[in-house]
Amino acid sequence: MKALLSIEGLTVELATRERTFEAVSDLNFRVSRNEVLALVGESGSGKSMTAMAIMRLLPEPVAEITAGRIMFDGIDLASAGEAELRKVRGNRIGLIFQEPMTSLNPSIRVGPQVAEVLRLHQGLNAASARNRVEELFERVRIPDPKRRFDDYPHQMSGGMRQRVVIALALACDPDVLIADEPTTALDVTTQAQILETFRDLQASVGAATILITHDLAVVAETADRVAVMYAGRIVEETTTEQLFAAPRHPYTHGLLGSIPHLSEEAVPGARGRLPEIAGTVPALWALPPGCAFAPRCPRAGQKCTSQRPPLENVAPGHMAACWYPLGAPQ
Numbered sequence: 001m002k003a004l005l006s007i008e009g010l011t012v013e014l015a016t017r018e019r020t021f022e023a024v025s026d027l028n029f030r031v032s033r034n035e036v037l038a039l040v041g042e043s044g045s046g047k048s049m050t051a052m053a054i055m056r057l058l059p060e061p062v063a064e065i066t067a068g069r070i071m072f073d074g075i076d077l078a079s080a081g082e083a084e085l086r087k088v089r090g091n092r093i094g095l096i097f098q099e100p101m102t103s104l105n106p107s108i109r110v111g112p113q114v115a116e117v118l119r120l121h122q123g124l125n126a127a128s129a130r131n132r133v134e135e136l137f138e139r140v141r142i143p144d145p146k147r148r149f150d151d152y153p154h155q156m157s158g159g160m161r162q163r164v165v166i167a168l169a170l171a172c173d174p175d176v177l178i179a180d181e182p183t184t185a186l187d188v189t190t191q192a193q194i195l196e197t198f199r200d201l202q203a204s205v206g207a208a209t210i211l212i213t214h215d216l217a218v219v220a221e222t223a224d225r226v227a228v229m230y231a232g233r234i235v236e237e238t239t240t241e242q243l244f245a246a247p248r249h250p251y252t253h254g255l256l257g258s259i260p261h262l263s264e265e266a267v268p269g270a271r272g273r274l275p276e277i278a279g280t281v282p283a284l285w286a287l288p289p290g291c292a293f294a295p296r297c298p299r300a301g302q303k304c305t306s307q308r309p310p311l312e313n314v315a316p317g318h319m320a321a322c323w324y325p326l327g328a329p330q
């Protein structure tokens, strides 16, 4: 399948007052139409930085793309100008953040906010924009859309607000959808409902989707492929099925090792959360010379502490960055 979005060697550098370091290093992945790629990894592994880099919404000048290309439909977003980016953002690429209020303006009624995007990007007049918004609200299952049109964001529940954000992201029939922890800020019941809506709509729109999540149960239910990130790099990438059935990187294995059975509704709120792996993620500005996971890895040998393993095929369609991957022939 032809990739719609192709990330090639993407590197994002962060420069704070104290230090400069790479938050995302030499990232490579592709997403095709009708495909959901999940990005998973512990807090601080660079997932949100990746999403913001693709949209060119990095907090500049603190964070900057220092290498790589972000190819979208023949355009390199990494080097595109602001005018070009404005045509893409919120139009051909839709964004859903964890916290709905990141995307919504608190002082504008929700209907007109979504209508404005349609007028801006699609040139709809007021009446047709309103009709289309009501239609969208219905699609994202906001009850009584005609009445909710004139609500301010604060008059809605968190779940309803996130539905407005999904409507906003889908308003212009985007080719690419990027959702960064779209349900994490919501209670468990609402999470499940929003996720179901998201999945249905994603499938009907057919967008190439990047889903960023901590929740392995969400990955199992939603993603076609998974890229596991550790300390700013992808350490394993394959189909969801393959990842759960036969993880090859010890880090992935650790993540999967102690999760409750996926069909089991464990402790409310703890459903599918990333389990604890002994040790902590090293600071990005003090990474060990070899594999960044080596200090926590039960399989690490001498090579691991001195040479960084490249991300390579360990089986057809299955890549891992590990000198001693699990399940390798002896």
Ligand SMILES: Nc1ncnc2c1ncn2[C@@H]1O[C@H](COP(=O)(O)OP(=O)(O)OP(=O)(O)O)[C@@H](O)[C@H]1O
Residues within 6 Å of the ligand: 014, 016, 023, 041, 042, 043, 044, 045, 046, 047, 048, 049, 050, 059, 062, 214, 284
């Ligand atoms: N505005 C900022 N200024 C300085 N450092 C930042 C900033 N935003 C993020 N970072 C750092 O960049 C690194 C990558 O962060 P990022 O937000 O991409 O992680 P993440 O994988 O999305 O984590 P989480 O699961 O917690 O959302 C982290 O070390 C983080 O501390």
Ligand SMILES: [Mg+2]
Residues within 6 Å of the ligand: 047, 048, 049, 180
């Ligand atoms: Mg994040």
